[in-house]
Amino acid sequence: MLTAEEIREIEGEAVHYPRRDAVSIDALKIVQRHRGWVSDESLRDIAGHLGMSPAELDGIATFYNLIYRKPVGRHVITVCDSVSCWIMGSERVQQHLEERLGIRPGETTRDNRYTLLPTVCLGCCDRAPAMMVDSDLHTNLAPENIDRDLENYK
Amino acid sequence: MIRQIEKPLTGSMPADGSWLDLPAYEKVGGYQAIRKALNGGMTPKAVVAEVKNADLRGRGGAGFPTGLKWSFVPVGKDAPNPTYLCVNADEMEPGTFKDRFLMERNPHQLIEGAILAGFAIEADVAYIFLRGEYTLAAERLTRAIAEAYQRGYLGKNLLGSGYSLELYLHLSAGRYICGDETGLLNALEGKRANPRAKPPFPVLVGLFGKPTVVNNVETISCVPHIINNGAAWFQGLSRTRDAGTKLYGVSGKVKRPGLWELPMGTSIREIVFEHAGGMRDGLRFRGLLPGGSSTPFVVEDHLDTPMDFTEMPKVGSRLGTGTMIVLDDRTCPVGMAWNMTRFFARESCGFCTPCWSGLGWAERILRSLEDGHGKPGDLEKLSFQSKMWSPGNTFCALAPGAADPLQSAMKYFGPDFERHIGEHRCPWR
Numbered sequence: 001m002l003t004a005e006e007i008r009e010i011e012g013e014a015v016h017y018p019r020r021d022a023v024s025i026d027a028l029k030i031v032q033r034h035r036g037w038v039s040d041e042s043l044r045d046i047a048g049h050l051g052m053s054p055a056e057l058d059g060i061a062t063f064y065n066l067i068y069r070k071p072v073g074r075h076v077i078t079v080c081d082s083v084s085c086w087i088m089g090s091e092r093v094q095q096h097l098e099e100r101l102g103i104r105p106g107e108t109t110r111d112n113r114y115t116l117l118p119t120v121c122l123g124c125c126d127r128a129p130a131m132m133v134d135s136d137l138h139t140n141l142a143p144e145n146i147d148r149d150l151e152n153y154k
Numbered sequence: 155m156i157r158q159i160e161k162p163l164t165g166s167m168p169a170d171g172s173w174l175d176l177p178a179y180e181k182v183g184g185y186q187a188i189r190k191a192l193n194g195g196m197t198p199k200a201v202v203a204e205v206k207n208a209d210l211r212g213r214g215g216a217g218f219p220t221g222l223k224w225s226f227v228p229v230g231k232d233a234p235n236p237t238y239l240c241v242n243a244d245e246m247e248p249g250t251f252k253d254r255f256l257m258e259r260n261p262h263q264l265i266e267g268a269i270l271a272g273f274a275i276e277a278d279v280a281y282i283f284l285r286g287e288y289t290l291a292a293e294r295l296t297r298a299i300a301e302a303y304q305r306g307y308l309g310k311n312l313l314g315s316g317y318s319l320e321l322y323l324h325l326s327a328g329r330y331i332c333g334d335e336t337g338l339l340n341a342l343e344g345k346r347a348n349p350r351a352k353p354p355f356p357v358l359v360g361l362f363g364k365p366t367v368v369n370n371v372e373t374i375s376c377v378p379h380i381i382n383n384g385a386a387w388f389q390g391l392s393r394t395r396d397a398g399t400k401l402y403g404v405s406g407k408v409k410r411p412g413l414w415e416l417p418m419g420t421s422i423r424e425i426v427f428e429h430a431g432g433m434r435d436g437l438r439f440r441g442l443l444p445g446g447s448s449t450p451f452v453v454e455d456h457l458d459t460p461m462d463f464t465e466m467p468k469v470g471s472r473l474g475t476g477t478m479i480v481l482d483d484r485t486c487p488v489g490m491a492w493n494m495t496r497f498f499a500r501e502s503c504g505f506c507t508p509c510w511s512g513l514g515w516a517e518r519i520l521r522s523l524e525d526g527h528g529k530p531g532d533l534e535k536l537s538f539q540s541k542m543w544s545p546g547n548t549f550c551a552l553a554p555g556a557a558d559p560l561q562s563a564m565k566y567f568g569p570d571f572e573r574h575i576g577e578h579r580c581p582w583r
Contacts, residue, residue: 019362082493082497
């Protein structure tokens with residue numbers, strides 16, 4: 001069941017489009033913001049609310065990398081591995097995070113605190129290497145400042 | 155004042171790194187252009203003509219003449235209704251970081267440009283299609299749009315002119331292919347972002363099947379200045395026949411990576427060796443991708459080429475987004491080609507075979523070269539594969555964009571590729 005708040009937010013976006021199903025991606029993002037990820041049950045509820053088939057909506061949900069169809073930790077770390085960051089040492093950043101957190105990309109720490117994912121160019125190539133933690137951008141990364149930055153996400 | 159004339163897009167941004175909110179934007183002359191157009195008796199056709207005469211070309215990378223694109227939109231009483239404007243703010247081309255800067259620091263400039271573009275094509279609704287990761291830009295654009303509505307610059311009957319425009323911010327959910335014009339339209343319709351067949355072109359059959367113009371953030375940001383100062387002024391900003399200023403950027407191992415608004419046609423050498431300060435101490439310049447990951451490499455011989463739409467093709471490359479990625483002699487060119495091919499392979503929408511199959515194949519070959527498992531014949535396979543990604547063989551520009559950096563890397567750094575096979579290792583690791 002979608003909550004009243006989720007429905008209110010979805011309807012608030014739906015008025016921006018002439019067709020009801022056009023709000024599908026916004027709806028997935030809204031529900032994910034409230035629940036952390038999009039479960040099969042959430043997906044069926046959204047599809048039902050928009051008058052779409054769950055299969056059609058899942059085709060959309062699985063296309064977009066910012067929609068999580070598996071549970072994630074309390075904080076999602078996305079490390080840029082595109083070319084400018086690669087030149088500036090993103091592989092070392094990635095390796096440091098994997099060692100420190102004890103997880104590989106796509107995995108979540110046992111305490112459910114962090115999920116590690118790769119991402120494409122974050123558009124701050126003059127401050128490479130870069131990553132995002134949740135909605136915050138972190139740039140000019142080095143092992144020392146990565147450790148410090150991560151402490152702020154409990 | 156002189157500074158503002160030379161750098162219309164960025165000159166008025168506060169030096170302390172903050173952004174121009176509505177009062178600040180109005181203080182530097184903001185929203186005068188819509189007054190000139192909407193209250194000053196300019197017709198939509200006159201706005202189109204001014205932008206056409208200014209020779210504004212698309213800053214998203216393709217360089218299509220903006221005024222010409224606008225002129226294809228059917229207008230008048232019998233035109234299909236509604237008409238849409240989409241601002242492509244899905245900046246995701248690796249190495250590109252210019253639109254983020256424009257939106258974070260001067261969101262009203264983009265909004266004013268969108269109102270003018272909307273007026274020119276008689277649009278009813280405009281969307282800013284923003285990539286989901288640009289959270290600061292989203293925050294500031296949201297505030298700026300609310301400010302503009304409050305002041306009567308958006309909504310019904312703008313400034314009493316009779317023209318109405320609704321502007322919505324759409325936050326995307328990822329994937330590079332959304333930056334493709336028609337992929338963007340499908341994403342905005344709530345579908346998978348597979349590009350569409352063209353024709354029909356979006357100017358006739360676009361968003362929800364209606365006439366739609368898709369323009370890049372930097373392109374739209376130029377429009378208020380063209381309307382304020384005129385086409386001749388805009389042409390005079392440039393050093394070459396392509397008009398205006400351009401946001402040029404440099405990333406990689408240079409002394410001062412960054413972004414600068416400079417006259418269109420500034421040479422590669424000036425941008426890399428003056429503005430970016432040249433290579434870091436102890437490193438040698440080997441080449442660069444001039445405008446993001448889907449533009450072909452240029453090398454030392456090409457450094458004096460003006461960075462514009464006309465001159466870059468003469469040295470086998472393109473202006474692209476104007477944000478360069480520099481390759482130094484301690485970075486492996488094969489590794490760099492592998493990194494970019496992996497990007498394109500991952501971001502393929504999966505629709506057509508040369509792309510979903512060929513890119514993955516090439517990525518595996520390049521990775522094996524890097525891992526020391528390269529075999530004789532691998533380079534021929536890479537050449538063959540990348541030829542299959544040329545325009546006409548694929549549905550959109552993603553795979554052709556993947557071919558350009560790979561083929562040019564093999565052309566300029568061929569011996570480095572061969573060394574990987576001959577020595578059974580990456581000499582840089």
